[in-house]
Amino acid sequence: MNKMTDEEYRAIAARSERLVSGGEVEAALGRMSESIDALLGGKDPVVLSVMTGGIVVTGLLLPRLDFALRLDYVHATRYRGATSGGQIEWRHRPTEAVRGEHVLVVDDIFDEGLTMEAIVNACYEDGAASVVSAVLVEKTRQRQCDYRPDVIGLQVPDRYVMGYGLDYKSYFRNADGILAASDQDV
Numbered sequence: 060m061n062k063m064t065d066e067e068y069r070a071i072a073a074r075s076e077r078l079v080s081g082g083e084v085e086a087a088l089g090r091m092s093e094s095i096d097a098l099l100g101g102k103d104p105v106v107l108s109v110m111t112g113g114i115v116v117t118g119l120l121l122p123r124l125d126f127a128l129r130l131d132y133v134h135a136t137r138y139r140g141a142t143s144g145g146q147i148e149w150r151h152r153p154t155e156a157v158r159g160e161h162v163l164v165v166d167d168i169f170d171e172g173l174t175m176e177a178i179v180n181a182c183y184e185d186g187a188a189s190v191v192s193a194v195l196v197e198k199t200r201q202r203q204c205d206y207r208p209d210v211i212g213l214q215v216p217d218r219y220v221m222g223y224g225l226d227y228k229s230y231f232r233n234a235d236g237i238l239a240a241s242d243q244d245v
């Protein structure tokens with residue numbers, strides 16, 4: 060994982076544009092938890108947090124879900140620190156954990172959609188009873204994939220975004236809001 064200098068970090072932050080405030084993200088998480096409760100409350104699901112960006116949204120959603128559930132993770136990546144996607148690489152596929160279970164897959168973003176589509180398909184291949192997907196952010200864009208997440212927190216324009224788990228060159232996952240990187244940085 061390459062390090063960024065403090066100067067670079069501050070310059071990228073200064074050039075970025077805040078699209079969504081931390082307060083608006085919190086409100087979106089509230090709406091998401093209500094939808095998830097309606098779909099999965101009482102079903103004792105296995106929650107799969109998609110590494111790495113899904114950690115933040117999963118951690119913020121879980122205390123808002125007041126029903127029995129179990130937490131696990133899945134690691135499928137296409138970006139590996141870059142700003143455009145490639146082939147899916149499986150790093151952890153929870154084959155045994157999903158068999159016969161209702162599954163909730165939680166991720167930070169639905170962009171081209173290929174990561175979530177591949178994870179949902181893999182859960183069904185591995186014998187999940189049902190699969191619900193939830194993402195904090197969906198980009199408003201054309202995409203090849205027909206799959207759409209069941210629960211979507213916010214929609215953002217088709218720009219490179221960071222914050223609440225979303226990284227820019229492995230940084231900015233901790234930004235308090237959803238920021239768009241400036242064109243010169245993408």
Ligand SMILES: O=P(O)(O)OC[C@H]1O[C@H](OP(=O)(O)OP(=O)(O)O)[C@H](O)[C@@H]1O
Nearest residue numbers: 110111112136137138170171172173174
């Ligand atoms: O809809 P898609 O175009 O497939 O992109 C969405 C995926 O890309 C990012 O993951 P990434 O592979 O960058 O891993 P990360 O979570 O470690 O940043 C993001 O966290 C999603 O999982």
Ligand code: HPA
Nearest residue numbers: 170218219220221225226
């Ligand atoms: O816009 C994005 N930002 C961060 N990570 C991503 N992974 C897919 N799209 C994005």
